[in-house]
Amino acid sequence: MADHRGASGPPGGSAPHGAHGTPRTGAQRRAAVAWAAFKKSPYLPAVVLIFIVAAAAGLFAGSYTYAMADPTPRSVPTAVVGSPDTPPVKAFTQGMERALNASLLLTGYRTYGQARRAVDEQEDFAILRARGRGVELDVSGASGATVAQLLAQSGATVGKAIGVDVRIRDIKPLQKGDPRGLALFYISLAAVIIGFVGAIQLSVHARGLEPAERIACTAVYALLGGFCIAAVVDWWLGALRLPFVESWLILALTMFTSGMVFTMFNALMGRWAMIPTWGLMVLLGNPSSGGAVSWPLLPSALGLVGRWLPPGGSVNAQHTAVYFGGHQHAFPFLVLAGWSVLSCTVFWIWRHRHPGGREEAVAPAADG
Numbered sequence: 001m002a003d004h005r006g007a008s009g010p011p012g013g014s015a016p017h018g019a020h021g022t023p024r025t026g027a028q029r030r031a032a033v034a035w036a037a038f039k040k041s042p043y044l045p046a047v048v049l050i051f052i053v054a055a056a057a058g059l060f061a062g063s064y065t066y067a068m069a070d071p072t073p074r075s076v077p078t079a080v081v082g083s084p085d086t087p088p089v090k091a092f093t094q095g096m097e098r099a100l101n102a103s104l105l106l107t108g109y110r111t112y113g114q115a116r117r118a119v120d121e122q123e124d125f126a127i128l129r130a131r132g133r134g135v136e137l138d139v140s141g142a143s144g145a146t147v148a149q150l151l152a153q154s155g156a157t158v159g160k161a162i163g164v165d166v167r168i169r170d171i172k173p174l175q176k177g178d179p180r181g182l183a184l185f186y187i188s189l190a191a192v193i194i195g196f197v198g199a200i201q202l203s204v205h206a207r208g209l210e211p212a213e214r215i216a217c218t219a220v221y222a223l224l225g226g227f228c229i230a231a232v233v234d235w236w237l238g239a240l241r242l243p244f245v246e247s248w249l250i251l252a253l254t255m256f257t258s259g260m261v262f263t264m265f266n267a268l269m270g271r272w273a274m275i276p277t278w279g280l281m282v283l284l285g286n287p288s289s290g291g292a293v294s295w296p297l298l299p300s301a302l303g304l305v306g307r308w309l310p311p312g313g314s315v316n317a318q319h320t321a322v323y324f325g326g327h328q329h330a331f332p333f334l335v336l337a338g339w340s341v342l343s344c345t346v347f348w349i350w351r352h353r354h355p356g357g358r359e360e361a362v363a364p365a366a367d368g
Helices: 026-040 043-068 087-100 112-120 145-162 183-205 211-236 244-272 274-285 300-306 310-323 331-349
Strands: 075-081 103-109 126-131 134-139 166-170
Touching: 026 043, 043 274, 075 112, 087 103, 087 126, 087 134, 087 145, 103 112, 112 126, 126 145, 134 145, 145 166, 183 211, 183 244, 183 274, 183 310, 211 244, 211 331, 244 274, 244 310, 244 331, 274 310, 310 331
Parallel strands: 075 103, 075 126, 134 166
Antiparallel strands: 126 134
16 A cells, blocks of 8 residues: 655644655744734834834924025016116116026015005015115015025115115014014924824724714813913913914814824824824924924925915914914815815725724623
8 A cells, every 4th residue: 555644744743845844843843933923912013113203303303404504596586666677676686686696586566555465465575676776675474584584684785786776675574572583483393293192092092982982072172272382482481472263263273183194094003103193293294393393484485385285374374363463364274174074085085994882882781
C-alpha cells in the first residue's frame, strides 16, 4: 500500500516543503508571535503617535514660517481718484512698483467718495490721488496692518527718491488696544482650536452621546465659548470694542464648525481624526486666514485657498464686523455655514461608525 504521508504530512507535523510551505524556524515563529502581540498592545499606536507628533511639530513651524516670516506683496489693489496717468501719480506708481517689486492693481474712480467706499468694501487697500505737484496716499490700517505699514514706509522712501511730495495718512486706523491688528486673529484662533478640542473631549468623556445629542452639545459649548471669548476681550481686557452680538455669533459659529469638522473626521477615521483636523484647521487654515498677514502679502496659493477654509471665513467676518460695520459680506458666513452643513451631513450619514453612542439595555428574561 502506498504511503501518502509525504503528500499531506503527518497530523500535527510541519507544513509540506515548497515555495509556500517551508517550515519556519524557531526565531521566525517567535518574531511572528512578538509582532502579533505588539499589534494588539498599546505600544503600536503610541509609536505611530510619536512619529505623527514629531512630524506635526515640524509642519506646524514650517507652515507659519512660510506664510508669515517674510511677507512679500505680489499685487496690492489700489484705488486711484482721477486719471492714473497724471504725471505725479504715474511717477509715484512706477516708483512704488520698483520699490515693492510688485504691481499696484489700480482701479480708477471719479470721486474720492467712490474710492473710499471701495476701501470700506475691502476691494482696495489704499487710495492714491494727485495733490498739486505731489500725491496723497491714504492707507487703511484696518484693511491690513502689514499692507498699510509696507505702503506707508515705501511711499515715504519713494517720494524722496523721485522728488515728489507724498502726504500719507491712515484713514481707517486700528483700535488702540490692537495696534498690530492681531487681536482678531487670536480670538478666531482660540475659537478654532477650542472648537475641535471640545469635540475631542466629548468623544473621550461623553462617549455615550447619541448623534443628535452630540451635535446639540457642540452647539451649546460653541455658544457659551464664543460668549466667553468676546466678553474677556471686550468687557474684561478692553482690548477691542466689539459689536458684541455679531462678534459673539461669529465666534460661536466658528467653534461649532471646528467641532463638527473633527466629529466628521472621527466618524470617518476613528482615533486618527486629529490628523486631518489639525492639517485642515491649523497647518493650512490659520496661516492662510489673513489674520496675521494680509492676503496680498501671503503666497498666492495660500491667499486663494485661505478664503474658503473656516479660519479664513471667521477672520474675514470678524474683521468686517469690527472695522467695516455696514459693509458685511455674505461670503465668509457661507464658508462657515457650508463647512458646518458638510460636516454635520457626513457625520449623520456615517454616524454608525462614530466611536460612541449608548448600547441598548438587554431586557431581563421573564421567570418561567
